[in-house]
Amino acid sequence: MSMNYTEQTPWSRKDLLDYLSSHLKESRLQHILGVAKAAKELAALYDSDGDKAEMAALYHDILKDKDKAWLVGYMRDHGEEPGEGLLAWKTLHAPAGSIFAREVCGQQDEEILRAVRYHTTGRAGMSLLEKIIFVADYIEEGRTFKGVERLRALAGSDLDKAVLASLESSITYLRKSDAHVMSQSLEAVQYYTEAIAGKDSK
Ligand code: FE
Numbered sequence: 001m002s003m004n005y006t007e008q009t010p011w012s013r014k015d016l017l018d019y020l021s022s023h024l025k026e027s028r029l030q031h032i033l034g035v036a037k038a039a040k041e042l043a044a045l046y047d048s049d050g051d052k053a054e055m056a057a058l059y060h061d062i063l064k065d066k067d068k069a070w071l072v073g074y075m076r077d078h079g080e081e082p083g084e085g086l087l088a089w090k091t092l093h094a095p096a097g098s099i100f101a102r103e104v105c106g107q108q109d110e111e112i113l114r115a116v117r118y119h120t121t122g123r124a125g126m127s128l129l130e131k132i133i134f135v136a137d138y139i140e141e142g143r144t145f146k147g148v149e150r151l152r153a154l155a156g157s158d159l160d161k162a163v164l165a166s167l168e169s170s171i172t173y174l175r176k177s178d179a180h181v182m183s184q185s186l187e188a189v190q191y192y193t194e195a196i197a198g199k200d201s202k
């Protein structure tokens, strides 16, 4: 693996796969590969760049196995305050993963970095690539939760509706577990509710 940190040579797909296979647990790796496959399929369906979608997917959970203290420390070491994320620390692997992709892996594509950063909370006004990664994370072939078949069908017909349904299902789950719901996710629900109402009325 070539890792020239000083020159920030971007990691190739193979560098990244080697890293993931040696640093993450097997079930995590399988999930990531599933998201990469789903993301490539969605990219083909919605005329987006399949290689970019695959790279963003391979990065998305690169720090998912880290604990709260590590993630908070890592973000602060790179000048970012986790803020509201402290109330929902399991979302922190997303912004921290985007910092890791940039700082350690030399990934400079802002679109890829944003797709990694917002894959857990979503946000209002996501780019096509951000939506592809957000939805691929829910519908990859290893997912078995109730309603996943409906989400897969929606993803094939209307990506915004799939984003909204994914957000709603995760918010319902968080509320049931008495967990904090990030304001970014609530803003995204409002944004996509309005976007879909606007489309449907045309
Ligand atoms: Fe994640």
Ligand code: FE
Residues within 6 Å of the ligand: 031, 035, 060, 061, 137
């Ligand atoms: Fe994931």
